[in-house]
Amino acid sequence: MKTFCSVWLLLSLVELSPAPPASQEPPLACTGAPDPAPPQPETAEDMASTGDLEPTHYPARRAAQVALHYLNTHHGSPFRVFGLQQVHKASAEDVAAGGRKYKLDFSVTDWGSGSAGPALRCSADVLFPRTERHSAPKVELHCEALQQINSTAQEDDAFYQKYISPDSTVSARDIPDSFGNMSEEMQPFWRLARVAASFIMLRESSENTEFNMAKVASITQQESSEEQLMLEFVVLLHDFPSQEIVQWKLLASWSPDRGVRVLQTEWQPRCPHATKPPN
Amino acid sequence: TMKGSIMGVLLVLALVVQDRLAGGLELKSYDYTKYHTMDEISAWMNQMEMENPDVVSSMIYGQTYEKRNIALLKIGLNSTTPKKAIWMDCGIHAREWIAPAFCQYFVKEILGSYKTDSEVNTLLKNLDFYITPVLNMDGYNYSWIDSTTRLWRKSRTPGTGNCTCVGTDLNRNFYANWGMVGISRNCCSEIYNGPSALSEPEAKAVTDFLGMHQNQLLCYLTIHSYGQLILVPYGHPNISAPNYDELMEVGLAAAKAIKAVHGKSYRVGSSPDVLYANSGSSRDFARLIGIPYSFTFELRDEGQHGFILPEDQIQPTCEEAYKGAMSIINYVHDKNFKSAAITVTATLWTTLTALWISSTNVI
Numbered sequence: 107m108k109t110f111c112s113v114w115l116l117l118s119l120v121e122l123s124p125a126p127p128a129s130q131e132p133p134l135a136c137t138g139a140p141d142p143a144p145p146q147p148e149t150a151e152d153m154a155s156t157g158d159l160e161p162t163h164y165p166a167r168r169a170a171q172v173a174l175h176y177l178n179t180h181h182g183s184p185f186r187v188f189g190l191q192q193v194h195k196a197s198a199e200d201v202a203a204g205g206r207k208y209k210l211d212f213s214v215t216d217w218g219s220g221s222a223g224p225a226l227r228c229s230a231d232v233l234f235p236r237t238e239r240h241s242a243p244k245v246e247l248h249c250e251a252l253q254q255i256n257s258t259a260q261e262d263d264a265f266y267q268k269y270i271s272p273d274s275t276v277s278a279r280d281i282p283d284s285f286g287n288m289s290e291e292m293q294p295f296w297r298l299a300r301v302a303a304s305f306i307m308l309r310e311s312s313e314n315t316e317f318n319m320a321k322v323a324s325i326t327q328q329e330s331s332e333e334q335l336m337l338e339f340v341v342l343l344h345d346f347p348s349q350e351i352v353q354w355k356l357l358a359s360w361s362p363d364r365g366v367r368v369l370q371t372e373w374q375p376r377c378p379h380a381t382k383p384p385n
Numbered sequence: 386t387m388k389g390s391i392m393g394v395l396l397v398l399a400l401v402v403q404d405r406l407a408g409g410l411e412l413k414s415y416d417y418t419k420y421h422t423m424d425e426i427s428a429w430m431n432q433m434e435m436e437n438p439d440v441v442s443s444m445i446y447g448q449t450y451e452k453r454n455i456a457l458l459k460i461g462l463n464s465t466t467p468k469k470a471i472w473m474d475c476g477i478h479a480r481e482w483i484a485p486a487f488c489q490y491f492v493k494e495i496l497g498s499y500k501t502d503s504e505v506n507t508l509l510k511n512l513d514f515y516i517t518p519v520l521n522m523d524g525y526n527y528s529w530i531d532s533t534t535r536l537w538r539k540s541r542t543p544g545t546g547n548c549t550c551v552g553t554d555l556n557r558n559f560y561a562n563w564g565m566v567g568i569s570r571n572c573c574s575e576i577y578n579g580p581s582a583l584s585e586p587e588a589k590a591v592t593d594f595l596g597m598h599q600n601q602l603l604c605y606l607t608i609h610s611y612g613q614l615i616l617v618p619y620g621h622p623n624i625s626a627p628n629y630d631e632l633m634e635v636g637l638a639a640a641k642a643i644k645a646v647h648g649k650s651y652r653v654g655s656s657p658d659v660l661y662a663n664s665g666s667s668r669d670f671a672r673l674i675g676i677p678y679s680f681t682f683e684l685r686d687e688g689q690h691g692f693i694l695p696e697d698q699i700q701p702t703c704e705e706a707y708k709g710a711m712s713i714i715n716y717v718h719d720k721n722f723k724s725a726a727i728t729v730t731a732t733l734w735t736t737l738t739a740l741w742i743s744s745t746n747v748i
Contacts, residue, residue, distance in 0.1 A: 286695030318688035349575035
């Protein structure tokens with residue numbers, strides 16, 4: 107109960123920066139041309155079917171990705187990140203107060219173990235609220251045999267001991283590089299960034315988005331606090347429907363006991379397409 | 386001194402020869418498991434043409450905004466009669482580096498096997514392959530500048546009017562329900578469809594070529610990443626291709642062939658079903674002008690690495706995509722040529738039987 111309260115308290119400390127538009131349009135400051143409200147991509151999402159969903163189609167996939175982000179926020183670590191393997195069954199229904207709830211049956215794998223690893227069966231309810239301003243989806247998740255997958259406690263502890271020392275000042279850019287290369291030393295940091303990014307991807311998700319982390323732009327270790335590794339990440343997220351790359355700076359903590367917590371997030375609007383910075 | 390200058394000249398000559406040799410060796414052992422710059426790919430195209438003059442010729446069919454020549458390799462055995470053809474393009478989107486890698490791999494495979502593999506030989510006998518390794522050359526080149534440009538997607542045309550942003554999404558710029566869905570009119574957007582349809586010279590070049598060869602072309606394949614998908618027309622949720630069922634069948638067979646290689650699952654469906662609605666795509670344009678078999682391939686992976694697929698995955702990705710593409714190409718070929726073979730055989734037998742009957746004076 108105590109853990110629950112402190113977790114809840116910590117989560118409530120997560121600063122909500124001005125959220126980017128749910129449509130993931132580039133910031134208005136970058137727009138050269140005078141543009142009325144950027145048109146939402148007209149898709150069939152608003153008329154998406156209720157009832158049984160085709161598991162290979164995007165509505166079920168997007169909802170499953172949201173469940174994955176949730177799973178990773180709770181069980182991700184420097185040595186564990188889960189990926190979606192397959193959606194087996196899915197259905198959706200409109201709920202009171204104008205949201206849509208998805209019921210999902212799907213399998214996940216640990217990216218660390220590759221295709222050799224076992225698949226975990228999960229079920230989830232994902233509720234996308236319909237509010238005027240975007241609000242985070244709500245997830246209820248259950249995965250079987252979560253405790254039975256090989257524990258990474260040994261690697262977690264070794265990693266923790268190595269970097270919790272006051273002298274440690276890890277700092278890196280472009281993980282991975284343009285060719286997909288990443289040193290072995292950087293892999294746990296990439297995974298931590300990916301888990302931390304999951305908090306943001308979860309929060310920013312809607313039925314009209316589908317996020318992945320494209321790359322880590324930078325990692326800067328901060329002074330440890332309360333026996334937590336403190337890491338500042340700049341991550342680049344990719345959203346499928348808009349094809350936009352969205353940049354977020356975030357401050358995360360991690361320890362083997364407490365897992366990943368995200369303390370601060372800041373959306374960093376970029377105008378990568380601009381020839382000159384906006385006025 | 387005289388001796389000194391002779392030594393100097395000899396030294397320079399030795400270095401030049403060594404450089405030539407090294408350069409030649411370098412080209413000869415082209416590494417298909419690494420990503421290559423635009424210049425390297427252009428040089429490789431020249432080499433493919435030089436080394437295989439019987440079956441390879443290049444064609445320049447347009448110019449990019451930055452005035453690069455857009456070129457394709459035409460691969461096929463010479464024929465006295467006009468041939469049907471397959472089109473493949475890679476690299477419409479700059480950051481999808483695995484796609485041009487696949488086009489190069491595909492060329493290498495068919496050139497390396499057509500003399501010994503009867504199936505490939507038959508394909509090159511009956512069909513011409515038009516392969517564009519990098520369509521969006523400007524964008525691809527830009528994505529190589531440094532890590533901040535790696536995720537560039539669009540063309541490099543400057544914005545028009547008050548727009549301070551650069552680039553149009555080439556795959557929203559084609560004259561196929563242009564501007565209707567899945568686009569943005571914000572010129573800074575990654576899915577900006579351009580000031581007008583075919584505003585981009587790259588899209589215009591493909592459009593003109595497809596138009597000119599429309600009666601020849603049986604199949605249009607466009608290679609992208611990521612997502613592990615095979616997409617069938619159309620991008621608009623309310624419009625279905627007349628041969629949708631067949632396209633799905635062919636696509637699912639290709640996905641099965643892909644899975645058999647390394648176990649990777651590729652989902653198959655129309656874009657509005659499995660990915661998102663969109664308009665102005667090259668695949669839709671190809672289908673609209675009547676090329677019956679038109680597919681988009683979205684190669685590896687499903688999001689773990691996304692656009693920045695590690696080089697050690699180039700080989701396995703290309704191997705599976707090759708099987709997928711060949712599954713479609715063989716289907717298309719057999720549909721157009723097996724029946725012709727049967728007709729020829731039947732005619733032959735009928736003629737022989739008639740000759741036999743008349744010769745034995747049965748009637």
